[in-house]
Amino acid sequence: MSAPGKIYSAPLLVNWSLNYSCNFSCEHCYSRFEKAEELPAGQVLEAGRRLAEAGVLFANFGGGEPLLRRDLLAVSKELAALGLSLSLNSNGWLLDEAAAAGLRDAGFVSVGLSLDSHRPEVHDRFRNRPGSFDRVVAAAGHLVRAGIKLTISTVVCRINYQDLAPLLELAKRLGAAQVYLHNFKCSGKGMEHRFELDLEPLEWRDFYREALAFAANPAYPEISFDDPILASLGVRDAEHGIPGSTCGKISLHLRPNGDLTPCGFIPLVLGNILRDDLPTLWRESPVLESMRHKTAKGKCTACGHYAACLGGCTARAFAVSGDLNAPDPHCWENPCG
Amino acid sequence: MELTDCYRRRPGLPWREERDATRDAFAALEAGRDASAEGTLLVVERGRITELNLLGGEVWKLCDGTRAVGAIVDELLPRFEVERDELSRDVLEFVADLLARGWVVPA
Numbered sequence: 001m002s003a004p005g006k007i008y009s010a011p012l013l014v015n016w017s018l019n020y021s022c023n024f025s026c027e028h029c030y031s032r033f034e035k036a037e038e039l040p041a042g043q044v045l046e047a048g049r050r051l052a053e054a055g056v057l058f059a060n061f062g063g064g065e066p067l068l069r070r071d072l073l074a075v076s077k078e079l080a081a082l083g084l085s086l087s088l089n090s091n092g093w094l095l096d097e098a099a100a101a102g103l104r105d106a107g108f109v110s111v112g113l114s115l116d117s118h119r120p121e122v123h124d125r126f127r128n129r130p131g132s133f134d135r136v137v138a139a140a141g142h143l144v145r146a147g148i149k150l151t152i153s154t155v156v157c158r159i160n161y162q163d164l165a166p167l168l169e170l171a172k173r174l175g176a177a178q179v180y181l182h183n184f185k186c187s188g189k190g191m192e193h194r195f196e197l198d199l200e201p202l203e204w205r206d207f208y209r210e211a212l213a214f215a216a217n218p219a220y221p222e223i224s225f226d227d228p229i230l231a232s233l234g235v236r237d238a239e240h241g242i243p244g245s246t247c248g249k250i251s252l253h254l255r256p257n258g259d260l261t262p263c264g265f266i267p268l269v270l271g272n273i274l275r276d277d278l279p280t281l282w283r284e285s286p287v288l289e290s291m292r293h294k295t296a297k298g299k300c301t302a303c304g305h306y307a308a309c310l311g312g313c314t315a316r317a318f319a320v321s322g323d324l325n326a327p328d329p330h331c332w333e334n335p336c337g
Numbered sequence: 338m339e340l341t342d343c344y345r346r347r348p349g350l351p352w353r354e355e356r357d358a359t360r361d362a363f364a365a366l367e368a369g370r371d372a373s374a375e376g377t378l379l380v381v382e383r384g385r386i387t388e389l390n391l392l393g394g395e396v397w398k399l400c401d402g403t404r405a406v407g408a409i410v411d412e413l414l415p416r417f418e419v420e421r422d423e424l425s426r427d428v429l430e431f432v433a434d435l436l437a438r439g440w441v442v443p444a
Contacts, residue, residue, distance in 0.1 A: 009355050012381060057351040057381060085351050109349075224384065241386055250386070 007292060010055040010282055013251040015264055018044065018072070019064040020256055024091050025128045026114075028155050028197060030187035030265055036257040039274075041071045045078055047258055047273045052082040054278040061088035062264065064256070067095060073106040080107030087111065089153055092139030093132060100142035110149035112180065113139055117159060118166040126159055140174040152176045152221075157184040157197040161207045168220045178222045181211060183330065186319045187265045201332035208233055231308035232333050244310025248291040252282075262291055265315035290324050297325045299334040338433045340410065340425060344441040345402030352380045354394060362391040366417070380440065392417065396431055402444030406432055 020034045039047065051059065059079060066072055066088045080086050088103075089112040095103075103111060113136050117123040120133035143150045152171045154160065160167065171179045183204075186194040199207065208230060215223040225235075228244045242249050247263035252270075254260060260270045260281060270288065271281045282288065291314055296303070300311050311317060312328025320329050346352070355377055362372035376388025378397055389397055395416070399409045409432075410425050417424060435441040 006376075008379065009357060010353075012353070012379070012386070055353045057353055085349075222383075 007249060010279055011250060011252045012056065013058040013060065014051055014056050014254055015060050015062055015251060016254040017063045017256055017264065018061050018066050019069050021068050022063065022065045022091075023068065023093055023129075024065065024132070026091075026189070027126050027128070027193050028157060028184060028190045030185055030190055033188050034255075036255045036259070038069075038256045039258055041075050043258065043274060044071075044075050047254065048075075048079040048082055048084060050273055050278055052084055054282070057083075057085055059084045059086055061086070065091055065094070067093075067099060073102045076103075076106040076108065085109050087151075089114065090139070091127065091129075091132065092136035093129070095135075095139035095142060097142045097145075100139070100146035100148065103143075104146045104148050108148060110151055110177075111143050112151040112153045113143070114154075115152050115167070115171070116154055118163060118170040122159055137174065140176070144175040149178075150174065150176045151178040151180060153180045153182060155182045155184055156199075156207065158199060159197070161199055161203065164207070164211055164214060168214055168223075171221050172219075176221045178224055179220075180224045180226075183225075183227045183313065183316075185265045185313075185315055186329075187267075187315070191319060199330075201330055201335060204229070204330045205233070205332040227313065227330075228309045229312040229328055229331050232303075232305040232331070243308050244294065245291065245312075245314040247314060248285075248288040262287060263315055266318055295325045297323070298327045299331075300327045303333055305333060338406070338429050338436070340407030340429070341405050342432075343402060343405045343444040344400050344432060344436065345444040346397065346400050347440055347442055350380065350382060350440060352378060352397070354378045354398070359391065359394065363416075366391070382438075382440070392427065393431055396428055397435070400432070400435070400441050 019038050020036055048059070067090055076086055086108050087110045088108060092113045115123065115136055116126050123133040124130050140150055152174070154167060168179060184190060184198050186198060190197065211223060211225070212233065212235065214220050226246065247266065252260055252262065253264045254273060258273045260273055261268055262270070268287045270285045294310050296306050296311065300306050311325060312331050314324050316328050316330060317326040318324050358375055359377040362375045362377050365372035373390050375390060377391050378389040378394030380387045380389065395413055396409055399412060406428060410421065410428050414421060414424055432441065
């Protein structure tokens with residue numbers, strides 16, 4: 001057995017925004033300003049068939065709030081029958097006992113709930129929805145009792161980066177198997193609020209040092225980072241064995257209308273799942289080619305970590321500079337370079 | 338572990354064959370080249386990707402609970418230029434590793 005270091009025949013994971021509609025309006029949301037027609041159920045199934053035929057193993061629904069789609073359970077049941085391993089991310093507002101049972105019966109392997117603070121008032125304010133903390137805590141209980149693997153998704157930013165310990169304690173109490181610490185992305189509303197919410201590079205470094213210490217502590221739920229700039233702290237190929245961003249290497253993003261983009265934060269359309277041949281796009285897309293063969297620019301040219309981090313998060317770099325090869329703005333290395 | 342033991346892949350564990358890689362690896366074998374380092378099948382567990390090489394991938398596909406380890410050796414023997422004893426050792430060792438990982442279960 002060996003560690004991988006190449007591009008496979010197809011994505012392993014597709015992050016699938018079934019809808020951009022949402023009952024929340026969170027301060028960091030990447031998709032709040034996005035508009036796209038939603039595919040009807042029949043075309044969602046056709047898209048799923050094409051993913052499964054290409055060899056995609058995992059589909060993770062996001063958006064938007066997936067539970068707003070009335071046909072979610074029916075469609076998901078058929079997608080799971082195609083062999084796709086299903087998960088979704090939700091704000092938890094609509095996730096009552098019946099919904100949790102429905103998700104389990106539809107074949108969902110895990111469900112992620114967004115939780116941005118252990119303090120109810122902070123979470124509610126960030127999500128612009130009074131009562132959302134209580135609802136997400138209740139949703140966690142429904143999922144655990146339904147026997148679905150619970151994960152917690154937290155967007156790390158200025159409102160919570162100093163509260164990791166109590167957040168992890170809460171996740172543990174809720175029965176979460178895993179906590180995803182998503183790094184803040186300046187896309188959509190996140191770009192609007194970038195200067196209020198994003199951390200300075202050295203703050204990111206210090207946050208990650210603390211988080212890595214928690215990750216090594218078995219008393220807490222497993223922590224998942226998926227941030228390539230961790231390479232400069234000696235964390236290389238931490239979870240999947242892929243240097244740099246995973247977008248376009250093992251994963252893609254599907255918009256509600258079937259358009260494919262490298263990830264939800266890079267608005268470059270590669271093609272459409274219903275009109276184009278996925279394996280051909282995956283092999284031949286010039287955008288993906290650029291993301292897989294990045295060229296060091298700026299301070300990255302002299303950085304000893306480049307081979308492992310490949311310039312960090314390509315989406316963050318693209319969002320602030322329009323250049324896929326630009327250095328990640330979160331990177332703390334060589335700040336004057 | 339014995340050649341008479343029978344195992345099946347753990348239900349729900351995601352995996353995928355890289356068919357082009359399998360084809361290329363068999364072609365390399367036929368041409369007398371070493372293809373043992375080529376990953377031909379991917380197993381994904383808890384976000385971690387593991388590549389199996391050609392022999393491992395072929396064993397994995399046959400671990401479907403319908404045949405004993407010895408029968409897997411019988412099926413693979415004509416496809417790999419190797420002595421039966423050596424192949425039996427390799428397959429037993431590999432299946433034992435899969436069992437230790439929890440990737441196969443007794444059938």
